[in-house]
Amino acid sequence: MDLAYRSGEIKDIQAHEVHENDEFEYELGLEPKLKHIPAMSNRGPVTMYYAVWHTKTGGYGFEVMSKDDVLEFAQKKSKSFHNGPWQSDFDAMAKKTVLKRSLKYAPIATDFVKAVATDETVKSNISASMEDEPDETLTIDAEAVSSVESVPQNIDPETGEVKE
Template structure:
């Protein structure tokens, strides 16, 4: 996408009449945009910008520049890294009415992190339930009986999420795989493609967790913003305005989304005793406390 006229003037004022060889890089490093990243991320801004430029070059070629930038600024405002290996947030290419644009996605780890930041949650988790592990679930009383030692196969039959607040309030939900699938078919235009095809379980965990938190949890301002902007095409401009594309993208760019949504299983194992903020822009501020 071409940048606005005023921004073009800023990008070319040092070399009148000549556009930079890499317009997106010049856009990101323009004074107004770079300052926006620095205001939100402080010392982590340079690392975030490097991740963004690598992502644009490797996975988002041809995407509308302002939608890529809009998604990146949204991730920065939520202090969620966009490195696809971390799984906190993704910027993915979508064909929206024939035009390749970027869509912002929050991963289930991103929702967990924002819940932790609120300092209201004592416990929070979401997990797969395998064949043989589920003994019973009462949706009215939310009594879930499991036999985790009775896993009979690697077939996932459902997903369970749970939280307990510091004030003692707790909530548990269980969704069968069929319920997750029906929900995704109804509300996600990307179902059957991209992440729903390459990593169904990660998307299912996110779906159940997001639904539980948005319905029953304490929502911080960041959490509300994440829920509102999740799965949206976000455009931005030099005047700090954001515009959400209310019409959902209709043609997922399947090949381009695969890597962004892959959840590394070895990271799941290594991350059991790991600081959940390690490797994110939020890590430093937590260490200062």
């Protein structure tokens, strides 16, 4: 959020939970609309999350995700889903997710977009410019795995040399 404000384009950013008993309506299309009136009591369980931003020139955007959509997204995309903030503070992580998705459409600088992308990486070093640090996120190359599995026992898979 701080990076979005520092871009100089963003006037306001909000992210909220929507509970079962809240009044909530949204429409997409040529004239998008978003209305959320929280229930005064007995709000019920969280069902949706949304984020909205406004620019200093009057532009705006929003993103809405159901709790199930956020859960599915987190399970597919987050390397720390099974242990970490997704387990200890799901609502905060859900709001962060919907906020980042909404800001993809905001008129903000390239540096901001680069910083958001860096947030999804794994790094060993800490520096003033984290986006310059190498991404150490582990990925599995299915082609490489299948070729290693098919290497005969007398071949060293790392060097390709024939063992005696």
